[in-house]
Amino acid sequence: MSRLFRKLFLSQRPAGSRLADLETSLDPSLSMRKLRNYQFTIADLCHYGFLGSVLLFVFIINPAGWLAKIALYLVFAALFLIPATSQFFFNALPIFTWLALYFTSSSFSAAHRPPITVQVLPAIETILYGDNLSDILAASLNKPLDFFAWVPYGLFHFGAPFVVAIILFLCGPPTILRGYAFAFGYMNLLGVISQNLFPAAPPWYKILYGLTPANYSMKGSPGGLRRIDEYLGINLYSDGFSNSAVIFGALPSLHSGCATMEALFFSYVFPKLTPLFIFYVCWLWWSTMYLTHHYFVDLMAGSVLSYAIFQYTKYYHLPLPETSVYSRWTYVEIKKFSLWFADPLNADDSDVENIFVPTILENDFEMNSMEDSEPPSIFDNNRSVSRSSATSNTSLEAQDELVTSSRTNKKE
Amino acid sequence: MVHFPKSFLGAFPLYIGVEIALGITIFNKCSGFYGILGLITGHDLDLMQWLLYVVSIIAVIVYSLALTQVYKPQLLMYSLTVVVFTIDTALTCFFTLWFSGQWFSAKHHEMTDPSSQTHQSGSPESKYARGENLASQSASQTAEFFFTMLVTLLALSWRFYFNFIILAFVQRLFRHPKYMVDLNDVEQDLKNKSQLAKCWYKSECICYKWCKHYLA
Numbered sequence: 001m002s003r004l005f006r007k008l009f010l011s012q013r014p015a016g017s018r019l020a021d022l023e024t025s026l027d028p029s030l031s032m033r034k035l036r037n038y039q040f041t042i043a044d045l046c047h048y049g050f051l052g053s054v055l056l057f058v059f060i061i062n063p064a065g066w067l068a069k070i071a072l073y074l075v076f077a078a079l080f081l082i083p084a085t086s087q088f089f090f091n092a093l094p095i096f097t098w099l100a101l102y103f104t105s106s107s108f109s110a111a112h113r114p115p116i117t118v119q120v121l122p123a124i125e126t127i128l129y130g131d132n133l134s135d136i137l138a139a140s141l142n143k144p145l146d147f148f149a150w151v152p153y154g155l156f157h158f159g160a161p162f163v164v165a166i167i168l169f170l171c172g173p174p175t176i177l178r179g180y181a182f183a184f185g186y187m188n189l190l191g192v193i194s195q196n197l198f199p200a201a202p203p204w205y206k207i208l209y210g211l212t213p214a215n216y217s218m219k220g221s222p223g224g225l226r227r228i229d230e231y232l233g234i235n236l237y238s239d240g241f242s243n244s245a246v247i248f249g250a251l252p253s254l255h256s257g258c259a260t261m262e263a264l265f266f267s268y269v270f271p272k273l274t275p276l277f278i279f280y281v282c283w284l285w286w287s288t289m290y291l292t293h294h295y296f297v298d299l300m301a302g303s304v305l306s307y308a309i310f311q312y313t314k315y316y317h318l319p320l321p322e323t324s325v326y327s328r329w330t331y332v333e334i335k336k337f338s339l340w341f342a343d344p345l346n347a348d349d350s351d352v353e354n355i356f357v358p359t360i361l362e363n364d365f366e367m368n369s370m371e372d373s374e375p376p377s378i379f380d381n382n383r384s385v386s387r388s389s390a391t392s393n394t395s396l397e398a399q400d401e402l403v404t405s406s407r408t409n410k411k412e
Numbered sequence: 413m414v415h416f417p418k419s420f421l422g423a424f425p426l427y428i429g430v431e432i433a434l435g436i437t438i439f440n441k442c443s444g445f446y447g448i449l450g451l452i453t454g455h456d457l458d459l460m461q462w463l464l465y466v467v468s469i470i471a472v473i474v475y476s477l478a479l480t481q482v483y484k485p486q487l488l489m490y491s492l493t494v495v496v497f498t499i500d501t502a503l504t505c506f507f508t509l510w511f512s513g514q515w516f517s518a519k520h521h522e523m524t525d526p527s528s529q530t531h532q533s534g535s536p537e538s539k540y541a542r543g544e545n546l547a548s549q550s551a552s553q554t555a556e557f558f559f560t561m562l563v564t565l566l567a568l569s570w571r572f573y574f575n576f577i578i579l580a581f582v583q584r585l586f587r588h589p590k591y592m593v594d595l596n597d598v599e600q601d602l603k604n605k606s607q608l609a610k611c612w613y614k615s616e617c618i619c620y621k622w623c624k625h626y627l628a
Contacts, residue, residue, distance in 0.1 A: 116549060117551040117555065119519065120551075120556055120559045124563050126511055126514060127511045128511075128567060129440075133443060133450065136455040137446060137449065137453060139453040139454065140452070208529075210528055210530025211519070211522055211523065212530050213547070214549070214550050215550055216549050285442070289446070296443060300440055304439055308432065311428070339424075344482075344585075345426065345427065345584050345585070
């Protein structure tokens with residue numbers, strides 16, 4: 001097993017490269033030192049301010065005992081302070097914030113919740129998409145289709161985020177996992193906030209009750225998944241969806257959002273397999289409507305939310321993957337998307353072609369200990385020369401800036 | 413003289429706006445496939461629905477091709493894209509009006525027909541009441557109408573904004589020396605191509621001439 005792992009992932013590892021190594025220290029003083037030296041930007045303040053506000057809100061509102069809540073928050077504080085665990089847990093802060101809010105949502109008092117809309121979603125579906133698409137796709141039911149719909153909605157949806165995270169960690173460029181945690185967590189967090197602020201009834205409600213007004217004392221419904229429970233002789237989905245934390249949380253569909261996010265990240269790292277990932281998203285969209293859990297407009301809202309957050313993450317956080325490199329240990333440098341270089345309207349014919357351009361090296365590696373060490377420059381220079389065509393439209397002034405910033409980074 | 417936006421949301425380069433506009437529009441235009449898939453379940457489509465879904469599928473193809481080259485755009489392809497997007501925007505306005513009429517007529521039928529699910533199911537409040545004031549937990553008819561109109565108008569507003577962003581982007585491409593096109597070269601290349609490719613290139617050339625006339 002370890003031989004296979006070495007052959008698949010470590011055989012192309014550059015000698016002496018520590019870029020993909022993980023932090024193994026258990027000393028909290030390392031994290032404290034890093035925190036003291038960290039320069040907070042406005043974006044950081046918005047990010048941590050927002051997540052902190054949600055976590056404070058959850059801390060106050062959640063009906064669990066105060067001691068239990070304090071203990072849980074202290075456990076997470078410890079996990080954030082220990083470098084070996086912090087590299088995973090702290091970067092997943094948006095995901096934990098989403099989960100905290102989601103599981104607290106069921107305890108919100110009905111008196112403080114906004115009124116539930118029943119007609120808005122089917123109305124918008126007809127107005128924007130020409131028909132009640134979710135209705136007509138659920139009109140013809142049979143057992144093979146039930147199972148075909150169940151696979152992405154009831155199975156893959158719950159396992160896929162972990163599988164995607166593991167594959168991205170192993171095969172993507174170093175630090176991509178923290179980008180995935182950021183995008184996935186924010187998408188779900190904003191989705192749950194929207195579901196709470198704009199409660200709307202899903203298609204199963206219209207099938208059961210038509211357009212009659214809804215209220216918060218009603219139980220949820222598993223929709224088409226009730227048939228899967230019957231086939232398998234279990235009560236898993238009936239119990240789960242009847243007591244869902246957000247029963248009227250049709251808008252947006254986080255099933256659609258998650259599938260889209262997973263497909264976007266996989267397409268980013270494995271562009272040749274993009275048709276497969278598009279098929280998966282389309283399959284999940286169909287199954288969601290077939291099982292009467294969401295209107296088409298919910299699916300669009302989930303996917304658009306995912307797409308917008310993914311684009312932001314791509315522009316500002318994600319490392320650039322290299323084509324035909326499928327192991328994190330093969331990378332010799334971390335490059336990020338440059339808004340300026342990618343702009344087709346900035347390209348100028350008078351620029352010098354194929355000129356040496358220094359690599360933008362990212363200093364914020366997975367390991368804290370990398371901060372004080374020099375990266376293996378022999379590989380950087382070789383790779384930079386070979387990649388000069390990718391930045392051939394760079395003006396000389398911009399290159400000067402890059403040289404300066406690269407040197408400054410190294411000094412830091 | 414129309415002044416197009418110089419940046420996306422006042423802060424980002426135009427190509428980011430184009431990438432986001434095309435991506436979001438592609439998602440929404442996928443409805444065409446699902447509308448036609450409804451035929452398999454025995455659902456009939458009327459003329460307007462056929463038209464909407466076929467236009468959506470054509471739009472998905474054009475926008476997807478444009479999205480793949482957003483960092484290295486070709487002026488001919490983007491001329492076609494901007495023309496299709498603009499026609500699509502006009503059609504979207506028409507379809508929105510048309511299907512709004514359809515929905516409100518269907519809703520009136522649902523609310524007044526004694527055999528409809530709304531009347532057959534009875535009030536769920538009576539089944540689940542726990543002595544609370546449940547009426548205030550559901551949106552009023554006015555709120556339902558208000559939110560329906562608000563979301564529809566917001567969707568249309570974004571559609572127009574995205575259209576302006578793409579128009580601005582193509583205008584900048586026309587004014588950039590790097591993207592100049594020689595139509596004679598393109599016609600030379602067409603000799604050994606299939607009929608579909610010739611048709612595609614002809615469409616691109618027609619759109620290019622329109623755009624050059626109105627945008628350049």
